[in-house]
Amino acid sequence: MGPRMADEIEARLIARCQQGDEQAFRELVDRYRHLVFALVARSSPERTRVEDLAQEVFLRIHRGLPYFRGEAKLTTWIFRIVVNLLAQESAARHQSREVPLDPARPAHEPRADDRTLSDLELRDRLDKAMARLPPTYRVLVAGHYLEGVKYEDLAEALDMPLGTVKTHLHRAKKQLRELLETDLR
Amino acid sequence: MALDEDVLDQAIDRWMRERPTPRAPASFTAGIMTRVRQERWRSEQYWDIGFNVAVASGLLLVAVGVVGLIHVSGFTAVGRDAILLFAVSMMTLADRLVPSLPVYVASAGLALTALGLWWWAENE
Numbered sequence A: 001m002g003p004r005m006a007d008e009i010e011a012r013l014i015a016r017c018q019q020g021d022e023q024a025f026r027e028l029v030d031r032y033r034h035l036v037f038a039l040v041a042r043s044s045p046e047r048t049r050v051e052d053l054a055q056e057v058f059l060r061i062h063r064g065l066p067y068f069r070g071e072a073k074l075t076t077w078i079f080r081i082v083v084n085l086l087a088q089e090s091a092a093r094h095q096s097r098e099v100p101l102d103p104a105r106p107a108h109e110p111r112a113d114d115r116t117l118s119d120l121e122l123r124d125r126l127d128k129a130m131a132r133l134p135p136t137y138r139v140l141v142a143g144h145y146l147e148g149v150k151y152e153d154l155a156e157a158l159d160m161p162l163g164t165v166k167t168h169l170h171r172a173k174k175q176l177r178e179l180l181e182t183d184l185r
Numbered sequence B: 001m002a003l004d005e006d007v008l009d010q011a012i013d014r015w016m017r018e019r020p021t022p023r024a025p026a027s028f029t030a031g032i033m034t035r036v037r038q039e040r041w042r043s044e045q046y047w048d049i050g051f052n053v054a055v056a057s058g059l060l061l062v063a064v065g066v067v068g069l070i071h072v073s074g075f076t077a078v079g080r081d082a083i084l085l086f087a088v089s090m091m092t093l094a095d096r097l098v099p100s101l102p103v104y105v106a107s108a109g110l111a112l113t114a115l116g117l118w119w120w121a122e123n124e
Helices: A001-016 A020-044 A047-067 A076-092 A120-129 A137-146 A151-157 A162-184 B006-018 B028-073 B074-121
Strands: none
Touching: A001 A020, A001 A047, A001 A120, A020 A047, A020 A076, A020 A137, A020 B028, A047 A076, A047 A151, A047 B028, A076 A137, A076 A151, A120 A137, A120 A162, A137 A151, A137 A162, A162 B006, B028 B074
8 A cells, every 4th residue: 555545544534533433533543552552651651551641642632633634644643642641741740750760779789890781670770761761752762663653753743853853862862871871880 | 781881772772672562452442432432421411511501591591581671661560450450350250249149050050950851861
């Protein structure tokens, strides 16, 4: 299927949704559920609320569809909703409360110089470091490594030029590394 | 793995690429549709309440308007006089009827007896 045909199918699906066709909205959810779920799961530090947040994204889509005029791509609009939701959640969750990299262990605990990290441990620390990034950075990093997410869509969703998105992504990765380094030293 | 920038960068990159993509559970779509229906139902409830309140307010306004109009136009005074007139005329009528009441009762009894006899004769 060519991109033009895919666009037409999507436009028809949106039109049906706008007419209140419940089956069409179900199709739309089925089409994007894995992408949205993965993006939220990777971007949200609240692992227990991933499903709830991903569902909230679709509820917002449902509420906003009557006003969607197709000026932006649907994926762009969805990413924008995800970014806004995560930013709101982040602001509501804590104004300044930081998620400790490892709450069970004090940051100043001495460690062996020749310490190596298992993949499992690194993953755990990475998740916690990700949680400390600003929401926009989290979405950028998560989106960058997810299949089906394009730089262009992220740039449009975040209202940034493509170059700025790449710069932000670079900074986000750097910040991620620094957070890990701080924790490991 | 030492704490070298490049190594750490590579480890982050590798891990990010290799980790399995989270997938929405099977019940995800059904859950959303349930929430959509609940939301729609709630919104309809609000519309219903709003509509009922609007209708009730409208009726109240009409009633208040009619009462106000009657009051302003002096219709209430006319109404009061009309009721009084009706009551007086009814009392006058009753006063006239009371003396000849036995005659009316007797004639009504005779008429009913005659009708009863006629009905009996027809059946026989």
